[in-house]
Amino acid sequence: MEFLTVAALKQQAGEQPQRLAVDAELQGRSERQTKTGKPYLVLSFADATGGFNLNAWSDAPLFDAASRFTDGTVLRLDADWTQNQFGLNAGNLAWERLDGDALETFYAGDPETAERQRKAWKTITDFCSSIKDPRLAALTDHFLKEYGTRFRRAAAARKNHHARRGGLSEHVAQMMRAADAICGVYPDLNRDLMLSGVLFHDCGKLWENQYAEKGFAQGHSIYGEMLGHIPLGIELANKLWHEVAESPAAKGWLTEEPPSEHVRIHLLHLIAAHHGLYEFGSPTLPRTPEAVALHHIDNVDAKLEMMKDAYQESAELGDGIYEKRFPLPANLVAPLPPYGDAPQAPEKETPAPSSELF
Structure with missing residues (x-):
């Protein structure tokens, strides 16, 4: 299996689950409660390319395991990854600690x-x-x-x-x-x-x-x-x-x-x-x-x-329209490519937006 960087994981994860693995360093954790009073943890991970937070719910194996991880522990996280406006989610998560050559490779970036x-x-x-x-x-x-x-x-x-x-x-x-x-x-x-x-x-x-x-x-x-x-x-x-x-x-x-x-x-x-x-x-x-x-x-x-990060990580709401990412003020629209760099039109051309909107 290919082990992705955090940046690559954010680019590939979408609405549909994908089985992917990422190596990341545990930066810290914070204890939270749901609206019903159940405890959960927010775990912060990072590598050379960026970081993300992962929720560990009280009924998930990661919740108990996280108490044994010290900050700075490097884990290989293998999961069915999805991503929405709130960040990454990991289903059917498995993990292992990195050591030896794998750990040195991770630190090299x-x-x-x-x-x-x-x-x-x-x-x-x-x-x-x-x-x-x-x-x-x-x-x-x-x-x-x-x-x-x-x-x-x-x-x-x-x-x-x-x-x-x-x-x-x-x-x-x-x-x-x-x-x-x-x-x-x-x-x-x-x-x-x-x-x-x-x-x-x-x-x-x-x-x-x-x-x-x-x-x-x-x-x-x-x-x-x-x-x-x-x-x-x-x-x-x-x-x-x-x-x-x-x-x-x-x-x-x-x-x-x-x-x-x-x-x-x-x-x-x-x-x-x-x-x-x-x-x-x-x-x-x-x-x-x-x-x-x-x-x-x-x-x-x-x-x-x-904006560059948002185009890579945000969900596509419609053709060329991307979900708003804080602190940007609005949904993003795909930029217009320079003249001559536009991709070849398909055999059945998509109609251009009507010029009679107004």
Whole structure:
């Protein structure tokens, strides 16, 4: 039997049961009660590609077995899988613990994800090496050397988008591509500041959405819980700035334009304002062209990643219409392919939508 990744399982599971197997790490459990007072468990599982929750009802064998599983246990889950708007369901579930070579293969992650994240990291380092402002070049280099390993483990979120080990590097790399492109369209934007802001905007997630050196369970830290990634990011960027400012090379920065203090505060503003609105957690609103651009680049990349996942995982309600996935606002409709890429029409053509609707 083929053992799927979590992402592949979500793509294949639908309304009709399919016998499939997936290897996943138990991240945690929470005790719940049904409306009638019966206990059940919500078990959280993950691998390199994503995660899912599984309900263990009190009358199911998994309910009793789960009490013997410690967090971090890796299981092979073989079941008749279905999926609906509430997530995955497993019927006739069987399981076994992974050990030995099978466990090491699981921790290595799937090759496709590993290669995608390797390319993402190269994109990040290449863009950072193109920064011309000596202050921002030194700062980004210092950050990548000091925190690169931790950065490459972090997720971009706990759920919704890029919520996987290494997801932050994928998110930042795509945002850098977008920032570089938009600077070509709007040349008045400060490209060096934009690229640096993209790198640092979510750097607080190195504590808020971090993974251990081994495994796919996203941990919790007292710093992430009590401060959140925006205050943490401001503190980290400010700390690294002052460390770089004490280096011998910084002596030549006194005569640089714009003044170094202006560069520092503009960078910190990008971190502070990247959520765009007070109600979304920003301590301030975007007040510069770069802050406006970075906020929208961040939002676009997050939303498009959510839509990509939704097309793969949501039930098809009708021809090309997909069930709404939180936090997206509505049911999705299949995108229009570029001209020339559309599939060949069948012999019996489906009538096009009437142009006389109105």
